[in-house]
Amino acid sequence: MRRVPAAPDLLTPGRVECRMLGPLEVRVGGWPLALGGRKQRLVLATLLLAGGRAVSAERLVDVLWGEDAPPTARNTLQAHVSGLRRVLGPVGAPAVVRRDPGYAVDLAGVDLDLARFRAAVDEGRAALADGRPDAAVPAFDSSLALWSGPPLADLASEPGLAAELRALEEDRLAAVAGRAEARLASGSSAALIAELTELTAVHPLDEHLRALLVRGLSRAGRPADALGVLRAGRRVLAEELGADPGAELRDLERALLDAEDLRGLEREAQPFLLHRDASGEQRADPLDPARSPVTIGRSPGNAVALPWDREVSRLHARLECTRLGWVLVDVSRNGSLVDGVLVRGGRRLLRDGAVLRIGDTVLLFRSASPARPVPRETGPATAEAPVSLLAGLSGGEHDVLATVLAVPAGGFTGARPEDLLAEVLALPVERIDEAVGALCRRFGAPDAGPGRVPALAERARVLGLASA
Template identity: 45%
Template sequence: MRYGVLGPLAVWDAEGRPVRVPEAKVRALLANLLVHGGGPVPADRLIDDLWPSCPPGDSANTLQTKVSQLRRVLGRERVVREPAGYRLLLADDGRDGRDGNSVVDSVDALEFQELAERARAHREPSVRAELFAGALALWRGPAYADVAESLFARGEITRLEELRLNVVEEHAEARLSRGEHTALAAELGALVDLHPLRERLRTTHMRALYRAGRQGDALGSFQDLRRRLAEELGASPGPEASALHEAILRQETRLATPAVGSPSSRTNLPAPLTELIGRREAADQLLARLAPGGDTRLVTLTGLGGVGKTRLAVAAARDASGRFADGVWLVELAGLAATATPDDIAERVITTLGLCDTAASEPDLDDLVGWLCRAVADRRLLVLLDNCEHLVEPVAVLAGAVLSAVPAAHLLLTSQEPLDIPGEVVHPVPPLTLPDPTDPRTIAQAGAVELFVRRAAAAAPGFVLDADNAEAVAAVCRRLDGIPLALELVASRLRTLSPHELAARLDDRFARPDVRVRGLPERQRTLRGMLDWSWQLLTEDERAVLRRLVVCADGCVMASAQAVCADAGLGAGRIPDLLSRLVDRSLVVREGDRFRLLESVAAYGAERLAEAAEETVVQARFVRHCAELAERESERLRGPDQRRGLEVLDAETVNLRRALDLAVTRDAAAYAVRLVNAQAWYWFLRGRLTEARRSLRTALAAGGGADPAARAAARAWLAGIELRTAEPGAEAAPTGGDPTEGVGDPVLRARLQWFVGTGLTGGGHHGDGRRLVEAGLAGARAARDRWGEAAALVELAGHAPGGDASAELGAALFVEAGDRWGRLRATRALALAAERGGDRERAERLHREGLLMAEELGLWTEVVEALIRLGGSALAGGRAERATELYERALSVSAERAHSVGEIRAEVGLGQAARLRGDLVTAGRHLNRARAKSHASGHAARAEAALAEPHPPPRA
């Protein structure tokens, strides 16, 4: 049972159907038991509460009669008698219900408090706002409205009303931080009139008024607060309200409207580990070239490896972040193979911008460069493509397309050579400035010296530049040509050497002929010599770890380093200590829990790996480890660790791609198939269907060597993916037979039958699709796979009689499994069933639950779907303002994620909400925008169908 006390007393059964509780005294009895939260209430107390002025003659028997009536409605097991009194069983106390299961009921007041606590735990304003909105939506009127005059309920009513007002204030603050000041300025006025002395509510309203351009009203509100406090309480406004009043008078900039998606949240630039040294002037020059609206839209930083191109580019991009409303994004290309195509690079950009799931909803997946250009056509953004030297030609193709199609886009590149395309401005990055040998007084001002001293002080605490060591430090910096990487490598030597000893060692070393590598520019020889020297100072085990780490294209965590670097002669237990020593020597960089090699060190390590004749064996270990990691994390994607599994596979994406490339080129087809089978579900959840299709095809084309059952599974995954990426109306796949034939594992086969079956259904092959899903359901039950059973039940819910029961059971199984994605699918099915049954309140509650799960998993098309559904429900209920708020948010998310269908549907919804308000001019503007966007994106037919609907259309 579910009990409602946030309004008139209400009871619903497990299916959400209302349960009638007859007679006022029986309802009062239930309310009294609910007020006590499942605790015992003595019979004498109940009698006094129910008949406060004139108890009946045989009051004990009369009370027992009311209890019996309540038990007939709720079930005998729910109202129990104990020595301390009567109690309503609300939680699982180990008591059995009529079906032998534990009795677990809920109360909307408890749900309200739990949602509010979840909201307070979130830092993201949008998630907080939605959770608070969900909590407030549970209120149907004054708490305990039926018994509001009863003495026993007054304390609980007061407590709940205070909690509600607190949540109203917190919700308003979250919406204000999301930029909804105009709506709040209008909405909060009536609430302030009802509660004129609540200063938190008042200050939120004042901020909203000020941001909405109503400064006079904001100041007037403060004066009203001051007057009321003086007259009614003899008090003055508190410090927060007074400070806000002063800030409004001074029009302080901190009161300005926050940018939705402000630069701090609209970027993936890493936080700087150390200060930028010796490059401030260069960063300022670069920043000047990145001015939006300027003639320069493509800047390429060139220079030798180790000179600091990436560090300078990231610093300049961070400084420029406030100029680009749609964000500044770092796209790392070092992990891509030299054979990568422009579409491969576009896919990396799409993933970085968070557009992958919306890209997957579009039919034109064979031209990712074109799709990317259309998706960001109206955006003002800066994209930093890092380490392009091995991909000059495909990067040039992508850059040319983006610059032509996206007039407000800017590109910043790092490469050892320029692209040589029209519009490119080449910005050479020289080494750091060197000290003037003729003027010892200026040594400390040189950029190279400053960097060396900072790194030396970090390596040898207490080190300072002074008159005794200044000349030696200057000599070291000049000998190393001011190359930042070389300076960082040698600075760690000051743990054991003095600056004079270090300078002497370098003089001796660079005088030897073996450091003069023919064919290299002078400064490149310097860096090579420095790497050689650093290498020679390592132990054999340190060298082994350094060269073996090269195979991890995107760095690795400690466990991966142990798996790749350890062998029979070097135990895994020794890797952490060896890795720590390499970090101390600046040969390995630690970022959080990941260890990375700088590009120059990686190139050097690759040479040493080849010299040691270890390439084949280390790459094999890497491929095996990646396959095992992907298989392990794939299992977590269907349970309570789903979010963590997604995060791990996100972080390892580049390495997993590298492993697949190696498996194919090294003729390890068995591992190639294992890798794609393990990642297929992850690719689906993340919307990376293009990558899934390409990778599955590549693995299947790799030749023999793979287990036939594994190849059959890969073919089934590919069939399901191709069904989902086919253009509308295309005959994309099997309409007979079972594409999962040959898959040996019964659990996997049942899941694949469901996966391919749902793809067929979505493509219009309803009969074939349903047969496969039903086969998957039978197979899952036979294999006792609860996840597979849940997935099939939810899919069949909308296509068979008794679908609500199937969806309920599927939802329960997904809850048991702890799978949020599954719960989202089940919740959507239940909400649609509630819509069909006319139960708008239940449908809204379920859509809100689905919205929160979609936001937590980052499934943005599902977020938009839930918002549009909620908007439609608000429209149907005549709540035009609430509908407008929901559709505006759907439009914002759709625009941010380049979800064209979502934009069209949101515009249609906004037009219909404007009609409901009687604003025909605004309605026409939104509907015309929907038509324009539909023709531009190729969704004209869908938009026209939406425009013909009296209410927002069903799911696209």
């Protein structure tokens, strides 16, 4: 027979639990307290979400009534606070206290499930960062076991809490992703694929979940399925957000394409483009400098023909060989993407490992330079750095900076760097000189001497710009 806990004697309080990861509850000795009407519970939920910090009376009024607050809103708010104190006072916790500019809850002695959830997630992340995935999995498991439904499920329709509830759902999803990452690191990829497939279907715009699914499929020996998941991600991001995948998915796509059999093509001898045709077969198209420019398009007459892709123009782009390397020249209506950057009617120097998107087809560019690891795309030093540094650049300055950053260290050899940049961008060298000078002054690089272009590249990277 199920044992029922004895009803608490409110004059001798027992263990107090506050539950938010599901319907709002305050339990004493295992028994729920009657917290009053909806608005009274809404006040308590708002204070608990603040985790002991003060919530202004103005914010509480906004949560309770929004723009329809009555003239008596402040008095009614005080009445709800008094009602909570009558319910919680005999228990002793959580105490609702007056704290400028409004109210707060004193959580001393209270078992708050949200606090336990966050502590367990932090424990899991720390274990994962320390290379202990076997310890991370139970930590994430315990964090997710605290959830009994949507956060504050009985108040989920309240518009005043919408932002906080979305944030809590995102925290839960991040914990699910953390557990999946830990399980992948522990070697259980095959068992995760079904779960990650379902999660990706429910959250199609979550790039990290999609990346975990791609890793699981790849480790399970299903690279074609992994590439299919990446392509589906490209489509949904383009349709829903008008955006291309971020660095994490692009790095995975590059690694998957590069890991395939190159059919005997000697990388040191000749650069090439790697992609899959309509049947899923991998193709490696060598790039011969003697045949530059190499055309790409839907027409069968192109050197790299993509007749199956209806989003590709008949002549979409061409690749030109310059002294700095191969340059993509877009001649299409819709443009081309190079490492997620749109090139429409312009030119872009291709770095080794660049991911190109022509229509719906993804191609990996590999150079003829000696094999070396392709650097993982890195973000800026701060989130604001690229925005502030790139704001106000002219089109020519932006193109020059992008080209400078695409050239590997020591790549400006054999001629004056400004002349090499002029060849890549098909611009007069005078315009290159002017743009380089403006960029040097903006970024604080020396604006004189034969080494000013390499110095500009080094300075831009120090400031957090991996690309432009």
